[in-house]
Amino acid sequence: MRFATRDNGTADGELLLVASDGSSALPLGPRWPSLLHAITQWPELMWDAASVAEKVARGEGEPLDPASLRAPLPRTWQWLDGSAFPQHGELMQKAFHLPPMETDKPLMYQGLSHQFLSGHADVPVPTEDDCIDFEGEFAVVTDDVPMGCTASEALGHIKLVLLLNDWSLRAVAPAEMKTGFGWIQAKPACSVAPFALTPDELGDAWRDGRVCLPLRVEVNGAWFGHPNGEAMAYGFHELIAHASRTRALCAGTIVGSGTVSNTNYDMVGSTCISERRAIEMIATGEASTGFLRFGDRVRMIAQSDTVLFGAIDQQVCASSSGQTAE
């Protein structure tokens, strides 16, 4: 099943069930006002959603206006972002002469979860001097996960899959990372593609807790990369087990893959500017690709024959320009 959240003036928006071609949808009704509410009662939601899905499949849905959609979860209680593609880390270490990570566990930080931008909202940043970058990621939404959950148990707690842009400010990030405290200023709100999918919607592309599809990024209409989500060193279920060792995860927790990155980066490119710059630095001694400027557009989709998550397609803007994100 495919869900979306329509702007109805409330903080959490209105939950919709969306047709497989993304062109029509129906609300789930008053019992299921929002996805943040629904994720806490998943089995009951699935029961009710089945009949709504039949109606939509019969063509009884309402035309869906993409401009009316917000992020599937416009806010949630927890955002835990992994960095599960080892190729990305290796390139950054090589380019910046960093020591290898001294850890045998997944890398993960806790980020801003009180606001997720829609895939079409302008993205406000204080200044271009912050070195504005994107990170193309897949992510999952969990129901309630008990403390001490194993990786195999965790697979069953993955209720939805997302496509997400983890906006990153590269002028700030290394200094914050050096403190060991993780990122505050370097990680403003993420953007999320409009459709949240149950894992079965991905068919064979959902394997071993991974989204085995290319994540295609375009900047101002030009190809930037399309590495495949399959190359995670840890599957999402293993990231969830890591996160839940000393805490229960609440329903609505979003767990991210980190920047999608592949070993054949010379063929498939990258999903963030910083990694492309690292590749340039390793090859030629200096980076030639610049960071984003106000007005630049970033587009992300999962490359597939079908609509899947829909598209992120938005521009960055000055936060002082008076435009608000949403």
Next chain:
Amino acid sequence: MRFATRDNGTADGELLLVASDGSSALPLGPRWPSLLHAITQWPELMWDAASVAEKVARGEGEPLDPASLRAPLPRTWQWLDGSAFPQHGELMQKAFHLPPMETDKPLMYQGLSHQFLSGHADVPVPTEDDCIDFEGEFAVVTDDVPMGCTASEALGHIKLVLLLNDWSLRAVAPAEMKTGFGWIQAKPACSVAPFALTPDELGDAWRDGRVCLPLRVEVNGAWFGHPNGEAMAYGFHELIAHASRTRALCAGTIVGSGTVSNTNYDMVGSTCISERRAIEMIATGEASTGFLRFGDRVRMIAQSDTVLFGAIDQQVCASSSGQTAE
């Protein structure tokens, strides 16, 4: 004014206005079901709360059962914890031979905010081998803070003050810190003292965005420390300005001071075991104070003639023991 949250079976609990001696209280009524809701409409809340406060002051409150209270915000959208007492950092660096922090900005990480334990709940931890520790902190709750808020503007966004224990697992923390990503497993849910105070309740002890009171910690009934919150290198308003440079903060954001620590630690002690161990290591070459064991109790209060925040007083337990936090 003094607020608390009573357990009424809902996720966010029932908002109460509490008498100055902490013995009686009244609900704010159906318009203000919870503090998480009320913090979004602060001026209107203050208007309604004034008349309820008069009733409570006239002795018309209901007797308050401390066992019925949860954390003032049992969950919220964002928890940003600073580390604003430089003495703490200096001791840790000296004891562990770490390089000084290369930053001219406040230290801050984003932590778990979907669960705050009450001050009397058992605290579940998987194993004593994680080296269980506490961190006594003051914290503030903000209303909506716009991106780019200045420190002087931020003072007006501080609506409530809290006393908080930031539970920390020291066997995990250094390895997570070395990754630069901050802490996930090392920082389970925090505990919060029962009463949330408007800053004016602190009188002269609220100065320059700081809680100028000793935070007294006892472990199994024995004094552990009582350093003063005045010694923050950055006031809470400066921490808020730091956090909001590239993000808006939503109403209900909790910002923490970090472990309270003073330069005269030989007189006033510490508010975490790790710092006391660092002092021992510097003085004698080895740490003699052990971390907590299951069944150990930790008590924290702000030392004052009045009740203020009330007390945190709770024990740690094995998460596998089947006891749940709340």
